[in-house]
Amino acid sequence: MKKDLIIIGAGLSGLYAAYLLQNKFNITILEARDRIGGRVLTINGNDLGPSWVWDDQININKLIEEFGLKKFPQYTKGDAVYETKEGIQKFVPDGLIDSYRIEGGIISLIKSLSLRLNVNIKLQEEVKKVSYQNNHFKIETSNNIFESAYVISTLPPRLVTQSLEFNPPLDSNIKKQFDSIHTWMAHSAKCIVEFEQAFWKDRNLSGFVFSNYGPLGEIQDASTKNSSALVGFFHEKAIITEDEVKKQLIKIFGEVAKNVKKIYILDWREERYTSTKKDRKMVNHPEYGICETLYDDKFYFIGTETSFIDGGYLEGAVMSALYIKTQLA
Numbered sequence: 001m002k003k004d005l006i007i008i009g010a011g012l013s014g015l016y017a018a019y020l021l022q023n024k025f026n027i028t029i030l031e032a033r034d035r036i037g038g039r040v041l042t043i044n045g046n047d048l049g050p051s052w053v054w055d056d057q058i059n060i061n062k063l064i065e066e067f068g069l070k071k072f073p074q075y076t077k078g079d080a081v082y083e084t085k086e087g088i089q090k091f092v093p094d095g096l097i098d099s100y101r102i103e104g105g106i107i108s109l110i111k112s113l114s115l116r117l118n119v120n121i122k123l124q125e126e127v128k129k130v131s132y133q134n135n136h137f138k139i140e141t142s143n144n145i146f147e148s149a150y151v152i153s154t155l156p157p158r159l160v161t162q163s164l165e166f167n168p169p170l171d172s173n174i175k176k177q178f179d180s181i182h183t184w185m186a187h188s189a190k191c192i193v194e195f196e197q198a199f200w201k202d203r204n205l206s207g208f209v210f211s212n213y214g215p216l217g218e219i220q221d222a223s224t225k226n227s228s229a230l231v232g233f234f235h236e237k238a239i240i241t242e243d244e245v246k247k248q249l250i251k252i253f254g255e256v257a258k259n260v261k262k263i264y265i266l267d268w269r270e271e272r273y274t275s276t277k278k279d280r281k282m283v284n285h286p287e288y289g290i291c292e293t294l295y296d297d298k299f300y301f302i303g304t305e306t307s308f309i310d311g312g313y314l315e316g317a318v319m320s321a322l323y324i325k326t327q328l329a
C-alpha cells in the first residue's frame with residue numbers, strides 16, 4: 001500500500017516533486033494561495049514572476065522539452081539605453097548571456113505539470129502547525145487537520161521559521177540558518193506595460209534600459225506573439241504607481257510611449273506567501289543550499305533556496321525536486 005505524503009506548497013518544486021513521487025506515495029499538496037504556481041505567475045501571457053531560462057540549466061530545459069513547450073530567445077536586437085539625469089545615452093551591451101522565454105509564459109510549465117498529476121491539490125490551506133509523534137504527522141492548516149507518514153516542505157526557508165510552528169520545536173541552529181536565507185526575488189516589484197506597437201523595435205532599440213533614476217531600474221522587451229510589451233523592475237525605494245511608470249517611459253522613449261494599452265504591476269514584497277519583512281531589502285544573488293531533515297528523516301525541505309546549484313532560479317526548484325526523488329523514491 002502507498003504511504004501518505006503531504007507536500008506543503010504548490011510552486012514549481014512542490015508540483016514537480018509530486019510528479020516524480022506520485023507512483024510511490026499517496027500525495028496531498030497543501031497550498032496557501034488560491035492558485036498553483038507560487039512565484040510563477042503569468043497573466044494574459046505576461047510573466048509577472050519568472051520570465052527567463054538559460055541554456056546551461058540542464059534540468060529545466062529537459063522538462064521544457066519533455067512537455068513539448070516552445071522556447072524563444074529574449075529580444076535583444078538594436079541598441080540599449082542608459083537613462084541618466086541629463087537624458088538618455090544609447091549603448092551596445094557586450095557579454096550578454098542568451099536568455100529564453102517560454103511561449104504562453106512560464107505558467108505553461110506549471111499547467112503542463114498539473115495536467116500530468118494524479119494527486120490531491122488543496123488550495124487555500126495555509127499550513128500553520130506541524131506535529132510529529134509516533135512516526136506520524138499531524139498538519140494543521142487554517143481550515144483542517146491532515147495526517148501523513150511523510151512531509152515535504154517547499155516553503156522558502158524564512159517562511160518556514162516565520163509561519164510554521166513545529167512540535168517538537170525546530171532546533172535553534174536550523175532556525176538561525178533558515179532565517180538568514182534571503183528568498184530570491186522576494187524583494188522585487190515587477191511591471192509589464194503593453195502597447196499597441198513595439199515602437200522601440202522600429203527605432204532600432206532592443207527595449208533594454210538601465211536607469212539609476214527610475215522608478216524602473218531595468219527594462220527589457222516582453223513582447224509575445226500576441227502583444228507588444230516592456231517589462232520593468234522597480235528600484236527598491238521607487239514610488240510604485242502606473243503614472244510614475246508612464247512618466248518614465250515617455251521621458252525615455254518620447255510621446256510614442258503614451259499609447260499604453262494596459263499596465264500590470266506586482267509588488268512581490270507584499271506577497272505574504274513569498275516574502276517576509278527581512279526579504280524586502282534587495283541583495284545580490286546569494287549562495288544557496290540546505291541539506292536538513294527532521295523527525296527520523298521523514299520531514300524534508302526542498303524548494304529553490306535549498307538547491308546548491310542554481311538556487312533561487314527555476315532550475316534550482318527543479319533540482320530540489322530531483323534530489324527528493326533520490327531520497328524517497
Ligand SMILES: Cc1cc2nc3c(=O)[nH]c(=O)nc-3n(C[C@H](O)[C@H](O)[C@H](O)COP(=O)(O)OP(=O)(O)OC[C@H]3O[C@@H](n4cnc5c(N)ncnc54)[C@H](O)[C@@H]3O)c2cc1C
Binds near residue numbers: 127155273
Ligand atoms: C519577480 C520574479 C522574477 C523571477 N525571475 C526569474 C527568472 O527569470 N528565471 C528564474 O529561473 N527564476 C526567476 N525567479 C525565481 C523563480 O520564480 C523561483 O526560483 C521558483 O518559482 C521557486 O519555486 P519554488 O517551488 O521553490 O518556490 P515557490 O514558488 O515560492 O513555492 C512555495 C509555495 O508555498 C506556498 N506557501 C507559502 N506558505 C505556505 C503555507 N504556510 N502553507 C501552504 N503553502 C504555503 C506558496 O504559496 C507557494 O506556492 C523569479 C522570481 C520572481 C518573484
